[in-house]
Amino acid sequence: MAKIALWKARQSSPQRRWSRLNPGLQTRLALAFGAVLVLALAANILAERRVAVIERQLILPPRPQPAVLAHAGPTSLQPAPAVPDTRAEALSADLLAALEAQTRAVDGRRSSGDPALANQYTAATAALNARSRKFLNVANDIPRGQRAAFQRDLDTLRTRSEMLIGLADQRRGVYRDYLSAVDSIASEVQSRLDGSWRIFGRVIARQQMVELRDHLGELRRRAGKLALDGTLHTVNLVEVESAIAALIKPPPSRSRAIRPGAEASFDDRLRDALDAMRMAREQLDSVAVQERASEAARNALIVKLEERAGAIATATLRAAVVAASATEPARVDQQPILAEAPDAIASRQEPTAEDLAPRSAPVVAAPSSTNSRTLMWISAGVLFVTLMISVLTVRSLVRQVGRLLDAIRRVARGESAFVAEGGIRELDVLAAEFNSMSTRLARAREDNARYQQELELRVNERTAQLHYQASHDPLTGLPNRRELTRLLDDALRQAAAQQSHVGVLMIDLDHFKILNDSLGHAFGDLVLTEMAQRLRSFVDRDGFAARLGGDEFIVVTSREAESGAISDVGWQLVRAFQRPLSVDGRELMLSVSVGASVFPDHHDDGQALLQAADAALFQAKAEGRSCFALYAPELRDAVEARFSVEQALRRAVDRGEFELVYQPVIEVASFEIRTVEALLRWRQSDGRLASPIEFLGVAEESGLMSEIGDWVLREAIAAAARWYHGGWSGVRVAINVSPRQLVDQAFVGQVAALLQLHDLPAHAIELELTENVLQTGAHTIRTLQGLRTLGVCTALDDFGTGYSSLASLENLPLTRVKLDRSLIEGIDTNRRSAAIARAIIALCDGLGLQVTAEGIERPAQFQFLMQHPALLLQGFLLARPLPESSIFEARRQMPEQLASLLLGLPARASAPAEPGHDDLTRQSKIVR
Helix, strand or coil: CHHHHHHHHHHCCHHHHHHCCCCCHHHHHHHHHHHHHHHHHHHHHHHHHCCCEEEEEECCCCCCCCCEEECCCCCCCCCCCCCCCCHHHHHHHHHHHHHHHHHHHHHHHHHCCCHHHHHHHHHHHHHHHHHHHHHHHHCCCCCHHHHHHHHHHHHHHHHHHHHHHHHHHHHHHHHHHHHHHHHHHHHHHHHHHHHCCCCCCCHHHHHHHHHHHHHHHHHHHCHHHHHHHCCHHHCCCHHHHHHHHHHHCCCCCCCCCCCHHHHHHHHHHHHHHHHHHHHHHHHHHHHHHHHHHHHHHHHHHHHHHHHHHHHHHHHHHHHHHHHHHHCCCCCCCCCCEEECCHHHHHHCCCCCHHHHCCEEEEEECCCCHHHHHHHHHHHHHHHHHHHHHHHHHHHHHHHHHHHHHHHHHHHHCCCCCCCCCCCCHHHHHHHHHHHHHHHHHHHHHHHHHHHHHHHHHHHHHHHHHHHHHHHECCCCCCECHHHHHHHHHHHHHHHHHHCCCEEEEEEEECCHHHHHHHHCHHHHHHHHHHHHHHHHHHHCCCEEEEEEECCEEEEEECCCCCHHHHHHHHHHHHHHCCCCEEECCEEECCCEEEEEEEECCCCCCHHHHHHHHHHHHHHHHHCCCCCEEECCHHHHHHHHHHHHHHHHHHHHHHHCCEEEEEEEEEECCCCCEEEEEEEEEEECCCCCEECHHHCHHHHHHHCCHHHHHHHHHHHHHHHHHHHHHCCCCCCEEEEECCHHHHCCCCHHHHHHHHHHHCCCCHHHEEEEECHHHHHHCHHHHHHHHHHHHHCCEEEEEEECCCCCCHHHHHHCCCCEEEECHHHHCCCCCCHHHHHHHHHHHHHHHHCCCEEEEECCCCHHHHHHHCCCCCCEEECCCCCCCECHHHHHHHHHHHHHHHHHHHHCCCCCCCCCCCCCHHHHHHHHHHHC
């Protein structure tokens, strides 16, 4: 502050008042430049008044005479050169265009016998003939050999074109004969099928004719492509001819006693039609070979004609040019001649003396000695003034800048500094601003010191708050996981020193997710807060409670913490939460599951004790919740096994260890396979296929079910597409989906995208959902309705167990119901089971739902269900899960396999007699 007062005193001192008269930098520079200007003006004035003019000789060259442009004489007009005849070249282009038009007309006539195309061909041929004659008439100067060769090639081209058209007509006739034979065979096969449709014992022969009918229909549908290609090699006819030959040669088991005349007549007609097909195919192949050879010869001839026409046109043009050059007269060079006019020549003489005399130019004479001295003194004075101004300016700048730099260094060190004025005006202004800034900085430092003290107090308070927040849960105020680790390690060290025990209890609130979903997360937070308060009152002064996260809490106690007494503490915790909990004016009945471990009986490390308590908690939940479990080594083994399965599952998708097998579903009415169910298997390292029951529970709990379900969906739809595009148009693949997939809002779009990717209709897949999907709420209903709108069928799997009810059949947009194997198990031995199964089948039939009975493993079950023709059957008795490559073979053999199974059934069922059983017995007799 004393320095500030001193600076203010300097501002009012006499020195400060005198310094205001000190000229600034601009003024000083203006004085220096003014002095230089005075010197220049003086020198110019003296030079104008005291100058002498003298003459200096300049030798200039003589002036050049202009030239006149003259001509040697009058120029006579010469005739223009002859223009070569280019008509041959133009007619050559027209001829090539006509040739191309005739080629297109031939190709059009070959593709069809349409009269319009025939007229186009006739017109194009006539145009080609006319243009060729006109072209040869113009090109009359070429040798006769070239003209004759060109005309022969044109005649050959016409012959080749007629031959190609004839071969095309012949090809179409043979093609019609072939299709007539195909239609004859198709008619015979169809009439045969119509006559043998009700003969149940002729299943094998009927299946062959059905396949042959499908092959013939496919061949007939592709008839248009055969007509365009001109060959039958575009379709694989080996399978068709083999099927026809198999029908002609009767199998050994065929009986000749039934309609012998009709059987022989049928074979003869098939044999004649097959011979006609083969003969037509051989003729068509022969015609195709001739047609390709003729077409190649015609193309070569067209290229040759184009080359000959170009050569003839070029030769004609060259001859015309040579003739025009021979008749052109000699031309006179008409370039202008540069000459002089006669009067210019007469006036051109030798240069005169005046022209050759040197010319002079004025030159300023040097000034006199007096003027030189005057200019010297003026220059010296100007230089002196300029030097003094420069020295004073530099001195003032250096001194004032030095004071400023010194003051800046002191301010940078945190000291107060002031700069005295007395230099250049601009620097004095800068010094004044610097002094003002220095004053403000001094005041800011004083304020900063005061604020620093306040900030340190706030930082200390905030640090304490952050330390508390970092070590305690913000919701419940209990120690968090980090603080739990520190407190537990301290308790273990103290117990080890005192040789005492420490009990670690892990508490989990049962069904907390349902509470959150139903009452909201805000209410769930209030429940956790009240739960933490009850834990505080429970541990009191014998330990502490902490929150791990979510609804998991830890209680650490040293009160009678031996292995025998810790069970009592655990059960006390369970009973403590069986009392009502008051939350926001509501009385809630909650329950907890508790798992415990003891130091040092189980482990001597904090993390190991927590893991042991977690394993015990898992056991308590498995025992039905609201239970207590104490750690045992075998629990840790179970947890480790579960963990290893979970880790292996996480790698299984990336490594491609999952596989799909397909179990056929058989229709009772037709004994055919129209549906297969995709079943998931996990290929183990030893080659064994693990069933879903071994790993799906772990996948559900670990959150991997969505990823696995998406993989199953992609692979099953891809397999359905391969079957569908491979000839099985009526295929339907049943795919199991999890509740997690159905609650995903993007699931319907994912299914639609996969169907579009594989060009697969929606009815080719069926999504099976389990009954626990009914717990997922209204969103699942919307997802199922979206799938129904898309055209995808949905089936309710394992109906009759779990959460299923008759209301679910009304509310869910289902297309099929699968009866659980527990309902099918006793239908052949228990009247109650049989009555329940019949009632459910009748109910679903009334609701318009298809029914699939799964778990058929005994012939008696199969015999009972055969009295319901609308059923679909699935079980190990009928077909086991098969790989994708074996499905077609199983589909082919299934009718014969089921016929053999029916023949092996007893005449009377061992199960209690039921309505409709006589029909089943009659059907068994028909099969025999």
